[in-house]
Amino acid sequence: MSLPQPVPPSWKDLGKSSGDLLQKDYPFTGTALEIKTKTPSNVTFKVAGNRASSTSVIVGDLEAKLVDKKHGLTITNTWTTSNVLKNLVEVDNQIAQGLKVDLATSLAPAKEGGKGNRSAVLSAIYKQSGFHSRAFLDVLKGPTFTADTVIGRDGFLLGVEAAYNVTEGKINRYALAAGFNAPEYAVTLHALNDLKSFSASYYHRVSKDVEAGAKAVYDPKLTNGGVAIEVGTKTYLDNAAFVKAKINNAGVLALGYTQSLRPGLKASFGVAVDTQKLNEVDPVGHVHKVGLSFVFES
Structure with missing residues (x-):
């Protein structure tokens, strides 16, 4: 008798x-x-805010989330500095087991001459042993119906995604x-954009302190007929700190360092260097970038 299969990751995961x-x-962008x-x-x-290195404008948002575990209800409200109001209402495991x-x-009230820029997306996610499916209906755009499904057995995964324009009666994408997927490594292949672009990714937990990974992308629109490759690694220095490094075939080297200063306080520092332009003067951070990030949680 075979053992129950775990729930596979969703399409986006x-x-x-x-x-x-x-x-x-x-965090090298600002x-x-x-x-x-x-x-x-x-x-x-x-409360989250970010200022890019190339500008003095600070963008941010204020988010409030209410979680009612007893009734499987989550309500999230967000207000951004671009004056966009976002609302998300989630109901989990109430209509049927495994259904969210x-x-x-x-x-955006201030856009489009005061008429506002609105969106509304209704979605359903269903998870069971060896099965993970999602469906989205963009009510105001199209309307467009998007669905994806991932099935898994003994670590092997197979997924499919499609978008259907209800008004035009055709598949858009x-x-x-x-x-x-295995406990210590994972390999994933994607064929996207109507099977016109492709990507392959690999992840390996080398040891409890070291991780490594790589990704290759072929997209005629973005890579000029070639393949973009990126490799990286992560090393834990101790229980409170780790360093990361990655490099791509364009010669851009990125380094990251994250330190937990105390419970609830985390600082991250990042730098990106174009190794092919080390001698160039870069006063505004267009070639080489450096940044930092702080997270406070209580």
Whole structure:
């Protein structure tokens, strides 16, 4: 008798281990600050701000999240410095076991001559043993119906995604993915944009202190007929600090260092250097970049 299969990752999380290794904890684009607090009534407040190195403009948002675990309800409200109001209502495991339904809306009152720029997306996520499926209906745009499904067995994963324009009656986009997940490594292949662009990613936990990964992308629109390759690694110095490094085939080297200064306080530093332009003067950070990020949580 075969054992129950675990729930596979969702479509957007295929290749997540490699993606996180190569993209997260590199705050070299500017200065960022994030503050999180939680009340006894399970309301979480988050204030986040970021200033890019090439500008003096600070962008940010204020978020309030209410979690009612007893009724499987989560409500998130966000107000950005661009005067965009976002709302997300999630209901989990109430209609049926393994089913999550949510409604995400946004409104920019000051845009389009005062008429506002609005969006509303209704989504449903269903998870069971060996099966993970999502469906999204963009009510105001199209309307467009998007669905993706990932099935998994014994570590092997197979996924498919498609978008359908209801008004025009045609498929706008489709993609395929395949992969294999093991406790210490993962391999993922994607065929995107109607099977016109491709990517392959690899993640390996070499030891409890060292991780390594790589990603290759072929996209005729972005890579000029060639393949963009990026490799990276992460090393834990101790329980409170780690360093990351990555380099791509364009010669851009990025370094990141993250330190937990105390419980609830984390600082990250990042730098990106174009090794092919080391002798160039770079007063505004267009070639070489440096930045930092602080996260406070209580």
